[in-house]
Amino acid sequence: MKVLTLHGGARKRGNTATAANIVEVELKSLGHEVESIFLFEKDIKACLACGKCKQEPCSFSCIHKDDANGILQTMIAADLVIFTSPLYFWALAGPLKTFIDRTYSLYTNYHKPDHTSLVEGQRQALLITGSGPYEDNAEPVFTAFNKLQNPHKTIKAGEIYLARCTSPDKLEEEQKKHLQLFAQQLVA
Numbered sequence: 001m002k003v004l005t006l007h008g009g010a011r012k013r014g015n016t017a018t019a020a021n022i023v024e025v026e027l028k029s030l031g032h033e034v035e036s037i038f039l040f041e042k043d044i045k046a047c048l049a050c051g052k053c054k055q056e057p058c059s060f061s062c063i064h065k066d067d068a069n070g071i072l073q074t075m076i077a078a079d080l081v082i083f084t085s086p087l088y089f090w091a092l093a094g095p096l097k098t099f100i101d102r103t104y105s106l107y108t109n110y111h112k113p114d115h116t117s118l119v120e121g122q123r124q125a126l127l128i129t130g131s132g133p134y135e136d137n138a139e140p141v142f143t144a145f146n147k148l149q150n151p152h153k154t155i156k157a158g159e160i161y162l163a164r165c166t167s168p169d170k171l172e173e174e175q176k177k178h179l180q181l182f183a184q185q186l187v188a
């Protein structure tokens with residue numbers, strides 16, 4: 001499978017990137033091709049909600065001329081997309097949220113019989129790390145991710161929350177095993 005990891009966090013050696021790397025290494029060992037993009041390094045402008053992308057069916061013509069368009073093309077070509085982010089104020093980190101808003105251009109006619117999506121049938125997954133527990137902290141971000149599968153017409157391949165993350169070197173063996181199993185589940 002062609003796998004694309006889209007990182008929302010800025011710390012390339014932080015908890016999230018370290019956890020994601022375990023997943024990526026496992027996927028590569030299973031023979032999958034993995035591309036990894038750190039969104040904070042890219043020029044990704046916020047969706048203007050101008051509706052230009054909705055004027056022609058699946059035209060994918062965003063008014064912004066920035067890095068998001070190329071990343072969206074890479075996303076369209078992927079079989080599996082893994083979104084990763086540290087939990088920031090019960091939500092995704094800004095770069096990933098901004099990019100996901102730009103996926104508004106990937107589908108048309110949501111809630112109508114002729115709803116189409118350029119990523120229809122794609123597998124998508126979410127990996128989040130946080131310093132707090134899942135309960136009363138991380139749920140909203142997973143709720144939003146589950147809902148995202150509807151306009152995208154995609155398939156949820158998996159989701160994982162690593163709670164009580166302090167520093168990457170403190171990632172427990174148990175958590176590492178969970179991440180490897182998570183990777184296997186994404187391509188099963």
Ligand SMILES: Cc1cc2nc3c(=O)[nH]c(=O)nc-3n(C[C@H](O)[C@H](O)[C@H](O)COP(=O)(O)O)c2cc1C
Nearest residue numbers: 011014015016086087088089090129130131132165
């Ligand atoms: C701006 C900011 C907001 C945060 N908000 C939350 C939060 O709402 N819930 C939580 O559990 N942890 C929160 N954290 C902690 C991070 O999610 C956690 O340390 C994470 O593992 C950091 O990942 P990183 O090392 O990849 O940057 C926050 C950290 C920052 C810097």
